[in-house]
Every structure is written in C-alpha cells, then in structure tokens.
Amino acid sequence: MDTRRLILVMIFAFSSFMLWENWQQYKHPKPVAEVAANAAPAAANGAAPTPSVSLQAGGTPVASEPAAPASTAETFSIDTDLMKVTISTQGGDLVGLELLNYKENDAKDKNFVLFDTKHQYSAQSGLIGEGLPSHRSMFRRIDGPTQLAAGSDELKVRLEADGPEGVRIAKVLTFKRGSYAIDVAWEIINGSGKPLAPHAYFQIQRDDGEPAGGNMMMHTFTGPAVYTDAEKYQKSSFGDVADKSAKFTKTADNGWLAMVQHYFVSAWVPQAGVQREYYMRKLDGSNLYQMGVIVPVAEIGPGTSANTSVTLFAGPQEQAALKQIAPGLDLVVDYGWLTVIAAPIFWALQFIHDIVGNWGWAIVVLTILIKLAFFPLSAASYKSMAKMRMVTPRLVQLKERYSDDKQRLNQEMMKLYQTEKINPLGGCLPILIQIPVFIALYWVLLGAVEMRDAPWIGWITDLASPDPWYILPVIMIISMVIQMKLNPTPPDPIQAKVMMAMPFVFGIMFLWFPAGLVLYWVVNNVLSIAQQWQITRMMEAGGKAANDAKA
Template sequence: MDTRRLILVMIFAFSSYMLWDNWQQYKNPRPVTPATATAAQQSAGHSDAPQPSVNLQAAGQPSAPLVEEKPATAVDTFTVTTDLAKITISTQGGDLVGLELLNYKESEDNEKNFHLFGAQHHYQAQSGLIGNGLPSHRSLFKRVDGPLELAEGQDELQVRLEADGPQGVRVARILTFKRGSYVVDMAWEIVNGSDQAIAPHAYFQIQRDDVDPSGSNMMMHTFTGPAVFTDAEKYQKVSFADIGDKSAKFAKAADNGWLAMVQHYFVAALVPQQGVQREYYMRKLDGSNLFQVGVIVPVSEIGPGTSARTAVSLFAGPQEQAALKETAPGLDLVVDYGWLTVIAAPIFWALQFIHGLVGNWGWAIVVLTIAIKLAFFPLSAASYRSMAKMRVVTPRLVQLKERYSDDRARLNQEMMKLYQSEKINPLGGCLPILIQIPVFIALYWVLLGAVEMRGAPWIGWITDLASADPYYILPVIMIVSMVIQMKLNPTPPDPIQAKVMMAMPFVFGVMFLFFPSGLVLYWVVNNILSIAQQWQITRMMEKGGKAANDAKA
C-alpha cells in the first residue's frame, strides 16, 4: 500500500471529524438573549453573593446573615488609563466593567482597540464582602479624589473607593495598577470602629456570558470558558454547559492556584496569595446566559478598633506566556496545547527565539518550518525513497492486478515476490511519517494559540498572521502545492481512488480559506520543501533504475 495515500486518508478522516465537531459547537443555540440576561442580572439583589462553606469560616465564627440590598442607584463610571490599557470602573461595587487593550486591535476592525471587558459579553470583574451589612458588588461606592492616569515616570497608580458598612465599620476597595503589567491588585481594607469583633469573607468573581468571542468560526473552534488550576488537580477546563446543569467537576478548595475565564488569545484570571485558604465556585445566574466564576477568601478576625486587609490579583489581558508565567505558577497553561504540550512548549520557545533574531513572526514561521524539515530530513528521505520505489514498480503492479484479478491469493503472492526482488517494504515509509505527525500537529497548535500572531504582519498583503488571507493567495498556493505532491506520488491503480486523492487538495484548500494566514504559511512552506525533497529523491531513484536497466541490456 502507498504510505503517502494512507497518511493522507488518515488526515482527511481526522479533519472531517474535527470539521463536523466544530460545526456542531459553533451552531449550538444560546438559551437567552443578552437583553434578557441583563434584566435578570439587574433584578438580582445581594442574594447573589456567594456563601463560604463551614470549613472556610474562622474557628468559632458563624456565617453572618446577609442583609437584602436593593440595587444601587445613581451609578457612575470613570476610566483609569495606564500604558497598556484603559479600564472603566463602576461606582457600583467598584467593578471593572470595561477593559480596552491599547496594543491589540479588534479582529473585525483594525481601527479600534480590542475590548476584553465590556457590555458586548457582559464581561466584568466584580468583588464584595460577605458579612452582616457589609458592601457587596451591588453596593454604591464613592471614589476618593486622585489621579486616574499613570503619569510618565510613575510605576504605580492606586484608585480608592469607599463605602459604609454596619454601624462603626468603614470599608474601602483599593485597585492598584502597575506600569508594563496586565495585573490589577484588588484589595479590601476594613476598619472596625464598632464594639464587636467581625470575621468577614471577601469574594472576587468574573462574570461573562457563554457567547464565543468575535473572530470565531466553525472551521477553527477554540475553548471559551472557565478554568481552574491547583497543585493537586493541575489544569482543569470546565464547560458552560456543565456549570448550567450543575454537573461541573473541579477543585473547589485549596491553599494555592488560580481561577480564570479563558478565550482565544486572552484571559482574565483571579490569583489569590499563595498559602491562603480559598474556595473556588462556578454558577449560572437564573434565567440568563450569564455565568459567574470566583474565589472566596477569609479575612482574619477584626477586633474592635482594629483593621484588616485582604487582596487578590487579577490578570486581564493577552495570553503572553512570559507575563503569564511571571504572574502565577501554571497560568501559562491557559495557552492550551492539550496532550502535545510537551512537544509544543519547546517549539514555541524556538519560534520565539527565531523571532528575536529575524524580527518578524512570518519569517520566524518560515525559518522554524525549514529547521524542523531539516531535523527530520533522514526520516522524510526514507519515506520518499519508499514512495519513489513504489512509483517505479507501479506499472508492474498494475500488470499483476490485471493478470490475477480473479485470484486474490495468487495476486498477493506475486506482489510479495515483486517487493522482495526489488527490495521494497510497502510500509517502509509509514513509521518515519508517523513519528513526524505529532511534531507538525504541535506546531499547528502553537501557531493557532500564540497571541503574538495577532496583528503581526508578514509581507505585502499579509498584515495579520492570525487572520485569514484577505485575497486567498496563500490557500491557492497551498492547493497547487498539494496537487504537485499528488502528481509526484505513484498513481493509484483504482481509478475511483485516484479521483478521490486528486480531490483532496481542493477539499483542504476550501477549509484553509478560513484559517489564519500564519497556519497556511506554515503548510505552504512545508509543502514546498516536501516537493523539493520528494522530487530530488524520485529523480535519483528513477535515474538509478534506468542506469541499472541499461547495464543489464
């Protein structure tokens, strides 16, 4: 059997399955409209604040009853500007209700900055306190006057919002922004001016609907939803559907780790301090398609006349792996390569290293593809030599099939004799190709998941390696290269099989019309290198075969 045809059939079958699976996910209907979700959200009072378990409560301190609270009125917003982002903050709860990333553009409009948080997905970061009369993310705060823009030479900007708690208790929410960082430190400061000790809890949560981000398509579906990481359970992705039917399984209690809302290229993650006991939770708001995922942390007992402070860091921005690793252990796993992480991680490191040398992500892809092709040259050569030998003996195989078409056993016997006399292993090229497949699939996932490709130009008309080729030039080149590869392979004796094989380049070509141009560039370069290698080996084999025949004559 021709190894090349076998592998192509396997790839075609796998791609067809992935296409169907992604189409099913992409077409999955949403339960409610955003307008309905907003109404449900606004109608909820303080009762939607999470509750800590008995295990998280301080020893001897029962969980304080909650006071029903009407939604805040006269809500204002203000904007904080740093070197990387513009953050819109609401006086209701001090929530982060808007996040505009200054270094990233919208996928559908390159003239506008990308908004991670905002009204489009009801996406925001919220926080509150749990305890009798203490403010929640529904309470109205007052901003303390101060600068709202990170000035030149200033490394840190702090915003303070204050609210009244029960009699004698003062509460402040403090947000700290840092230069060159997507991390926001979110802290609660509680001053107990009453005559009784209190033992509150603080909760920090991310709210979002379950709608895929813009730029998604059925040809290239990526994960959108919550994820949790702990030292014990490692990285766990959770689907919105499982949260909705309350079947979600994830680590709920730990003294380490983080919780995040993940989407293609971007992430919002809550990172409590290491060693602090915490509880993670996920839930769907009734009557809506809004989901809240968060963490509850205890605040140490606050005696009369004393104060306490607790804080959690929020990373909200692009999945830049260096920044993710610096923020928290394991946070870089949101760039999810699945079971191929062990291969994909060093590939990304190599791609990043090459980019540092050439200064262009497109050329870095070209150089890396060439380097991988060179590394696998001996294995590829063995596969192509096997195919070249098969190409030489194909006419004789056709004659055998015509001669023994009615005798299957005799046909197999004669074919084995031919393989032995010509020293051909019909499966000789299979192992080399199978060894290479995980590497090339890992490279595929690296290019698909790397936010560095977003908005990165290559040459001429390719201005964004994360978007489809606007003029379909690369997909057309890929189709032509695949057709040439087919022509270099032995022609299948079966006419129907031959037609199917010749149709495959066009099937793949249609699929790649919607793929990011960086991925198509990788396939084009790989195909061109394969054609050159296959042509050279086939030419050498045919030349050697002709010389041998001339010598016999």
C-alpha cells in the same frame, strides 16, 4: 498496494483535518475529588456567595442585599499605558476593559475590548458579613488621578462604602505600568465594639456567548478554569456549570480561577498560602454565569484594622507574562495532550523571532529546521514512494492479468515487492512518526496571541487572520497537486480520483484558517516537493543506469 495508498490518504487527512474538527467540542476535565463536600451552595440570584463551613471563622453568612438602582450608578475611566478601564460606582466593578495594543478581529481601527456590556463581562468583588458591602452596593469615588502619569509606575484608585455602625470600608485598585495585572484590595477599619470575621470574594461575571471574531472552521475553548497544585488545570463548560455537574477543586491554599477565551484571559490570583474556596454558578433566569474565589479575612477586633488583596490579570495570553503572575497560569494557552511537544516548539519559535524580528519569517525558519530534523525519516519515505512509482506500471499489468484471481494477484504483488526490495508500508511509518510534531506545531500557531496583528510581508498584515486575498491557500493547493503528481499513481481509478480531490478539499478548508497556519503548510509542502523530486530523480536515474547495464 491499494491498502498502502489508502493508509497514506488516511494519515495525510488525519494530520490536517482532525485538528479543526477537534475544536468543535472541547474535552471535559477529568473528575477530581470533591474536596469540600460540606460546602454550602452559592446563591444563584447574583447575591454575594456564602463561604463553606470549612472556610468560615465564626462569622455569619451574609443576607441577600438588593441591587442598587442602575440609574444611581456612575462610571469613570482609568488610563494606563496598556489599557483603558471603566469602573462602576456600583460595587467598584470593572465593567469595561480596552486593550490598547490589540485590535478587534473584524475592525482593525478599534481596540480590542475584553470586559464589555455585550457579554456583561465584568470583574466583581465584595465582602461577606452582616452589613458589609458587596458588588451590589454603592461606593463613593475618592478624588484622584485617572491617568497613569509619565514617570510613575503605578496608579491607585480608591472607593469607599458604608459598613455597619463604626466600620469603615475602602476598596483600592492598583494599576501598574507595563502590566495587565491589577491589585484589588479591601481595607476594613473596625470602629465598632465587637469583633468582625468577614470574608472577601472576587468573581468574574459573563454570559455563555462566544467571543467576537470566532472562526467557523476552528472552535476554541471559552469558559471557566481552575488551577491547583494538586489537580492542575481543570476546565469546565458553561453547560456543566448550569447543571451543577462541573468538576473542579473547591478548596485549596494555592492556585487561581480564570475565564478563558481564544487569545485572552481574565484570572483571579490570591496570594500563595492563603486558604480559599472556588465556586461557579449560573444566575437564575438568565444566561449569566459567575465564577470566583472566596478568601477569609483575619478576625478584626474592636479598634483595629485589616486588609486583604487578590491580583486580577486581564489581558492577552502572553506566556512570559502569565508565568510571572502565578504558577500554571500559562496553561490557559491550551495545547491539549501534546503540550509536552508543543511547549518546546513555542520556545523555539519565540527564540527565532527574537533573532529575525518577524513572526512570519520565524515560522518559515522553524519549519525549515523541523524539516531538517526529520530529513532522514522523510528521505526513507520518499525513497519508498519513488520505488513504488517505478514499479507502478508493472503492478498495473499484474492487476490486469490476475483481475479475476485476487489470491494470485496478492501473491504476485508480494513477489514483486520482495524482488525489488520494497516495503509497502515504507512510506507510511516515517510519516506516522512525524504527525505528533506537526500537530503540536499546528496548535502552537493557532494558540499564540503573538500572531495576532503580526504582519509578515505585503498583503499579510495579521498572521492570526485568514489571508485576505486567498493567495497562500491557492499556493497550498498548487503545492499539494504537485506533491500528488510526484507520488505513484494508485492502480485503482477511484483511489486516484480521491487523491487528486484532496488538495482542493483541504484548500477550501484553509481559506478560513489563520494565515500563519497556512504559511507553515505552504513552506512545509515546498520543502517536501524539493526533497521528494530530488530523491525520485536520483532513484529513477539509478534504475535507468541499472537497466542499461543489464541490457
């Protein structure tokens, strides 16, 4: 029985404790084939990247271009129904992006800022070719509206820059109503007497700092990721990028590149079928990183023009919106190795939310449904525990009687189990089967941006933040203590003390957990108590009736 109780404690601890510990270090992606072995290394000083030989079409690599003086760069803002974007005239970069429907984690009176100066987080783009403008060049803003007009579905912002003699360059940003996607296009008119074969690059710059509002008990992935049809979702750590050991697909004709953080993402998504090259690099002498994609522009003959565009998504990890942008982009909501279970669970949670209209009540309903689905397994587990509870006094007597003879003690215990038809592991196996589902649900609740700023009742105004009054964690501790009381008490005093300490250990951990996660555990515990109490009461009543009949 001691072994059985120890296994139960280990399983119980595993189902909760390993989750937050797992995020303290994210898994490295599996090695992939180096597709572009002949790729030239990208410049590490912040200059425009150089395309690999396989991607070039007769053009010459760009020379490093000095940065424009910071004092000459101006910024202006663009307002849509979902975001406020700050654009710099240096490079036409997006240097600020404020999401109007999301609040800062620690300051609910302020909107959440994705691109910011604190992390030097920005979206940059430029052209590769002799004399062509890069993200370091100065642009001229062409007058136009800066606010998405009522009744209008899109807003275009045009910037122009100087090119080689006779070449005219324009960068056009298109913002759309109801969308976090921004089309970034380059227009090139070749008025010179010789053909051009340029490339365009689109990159994200950011330092390696953690986003604001992180939780010391739960560490989520922050860093770059690449997706292709062949190798799927490939994450890289900043450390791997710094020492040039990051493993990701370099060239493809599909996929996207993203900067991922908890709840939010920015991603460059080239058009399908266009050959592209992905790169990541750390800038020399700083903690800044650049990761991006290079795409070729069709050769532009004298007197002709060409354009190329790439979509930039910058916003929350709303899975429905991500799926519409590009295949596989919803994978930035990373459920780990249990995605095959977690994805249907999130679909069910969203379906319930569409009916009840509240994410908190959707969690409650989903927990009830999962509990009903596992009712037979739980019943078998609780019946086994109830039987063990009934024979515990006899086990204690055996342990006292044969305390000096371990072999005889084990024999007598096995004889008792056979007589009472008890399987010592009967309470463990059903719980073990349910653990993957509960862990998957745990990850769903942690990763769903829909929980952010989502209220439940009363004092719970944000299911993604800890309970401000610690009411749910206290209820969870009480519920776990009640569960322990319903379980058979281990004969070993040390194990008994360990089990009684577990609720308080987990309760302290859950003080910092998002309220939505604690709500799930509270509801699950309450349902388990009700089921276990009823089964135990029925088993004890049946045992008493049998004893009375024998008497």
